[in-house]
Amino acid sequence: MKKIILLSSVVLSLGVFAGCSSQNIDSGKTTKSSSSQVSASSNAVSSSTSESSTSEPVYKVSLSDAIETYKETYPNTDIISISLDTSFGQTVYDIEGIDDNKEYSLKINTDTKEIKKEREENLDRDEKDGVKRRENKLDLTNLKDMKEIFDIALKEAGSGKIDDWEIKEDMGVTYWEVSIKDGMTKEIEYKINAQTGEIIETDID
Template structure:
């Protein structure tokens, strides 16, 4: 029994040495099943890479395109603050006119008012509250003693805000940019006039100062 085992061992050793002496042909250690799995994995990687690229493209496509329309500019100082500045500067007066307009992209309030003897005007920086201009002069004889005051004073009760009247005006013009706001009086009615630029078209929208009713829309092509 020992000889047989030895012979087999010797034969195995001889075969092994003979094999080592030859230059073996390099073959893949992978089985056909493993090769197929690798190919499938590589194919999956390619598909996933393609999908990722598509996802990136989809993200770019979904990014909103820039438009020429800009957001509505607003003054830092509110209408109520501007009115308060005027009333502190000129106590016991009635306001007869308020204008908010832009000069080279800068907002200013121009407010006019009267008492029984004089009329006043100030220009307020709508970013800093600074009074840039201040004027006063005597009323004419036929305007004194409350005459002009009664005829022209604005109804400042329950005023719509600038945001509210701007929204109403832009709805009438199908968008655009409001550039000027005027608060005036016609008879017993206090109203806003809002100037809007929309492309090459300009419009003026007249709005009831308390109710928001649109009184008139004037287009200027």
């Protein structure tokens, strides 16, 4: 009788031990799974932060499409400036052009491609006969992509967001003038060669 009782005790002890071991193993799996979930969540947050920190203006209507629309509206003219206009709660490309005797302006909605406003006026006497046209026309060949220009400015600034931009010409050089705002007060303006991407001037306000 004693042998039977002793054997039962041994079997009972083994059962308890096996149960504890199983519980420990399951606990380890749970801990490992939880750690994996935390790690994955952390990576997702990091990725999201990275994407938002490099955010920049994106327009449904590309700059090249806007230029093409201008050329279709005013053929046989040259463009002398392109800028962004955010008046009246809408964002539009403001494109100014010229021929030998007149100056033209066209506003194109950056979302819908709708032409918002057309304007033309006669040049002053000393600007006519192609004088101003030769001096101010933009070189639109081999332009760097807008995103690439913005990336150059943002990388140089280190932080901040694109606030405004314009494409101009000076002394035969076509360049982007990109303004970056960092906080409430700091503003940096870069002049970037439109063909090479070289920063030719920096102005910190």
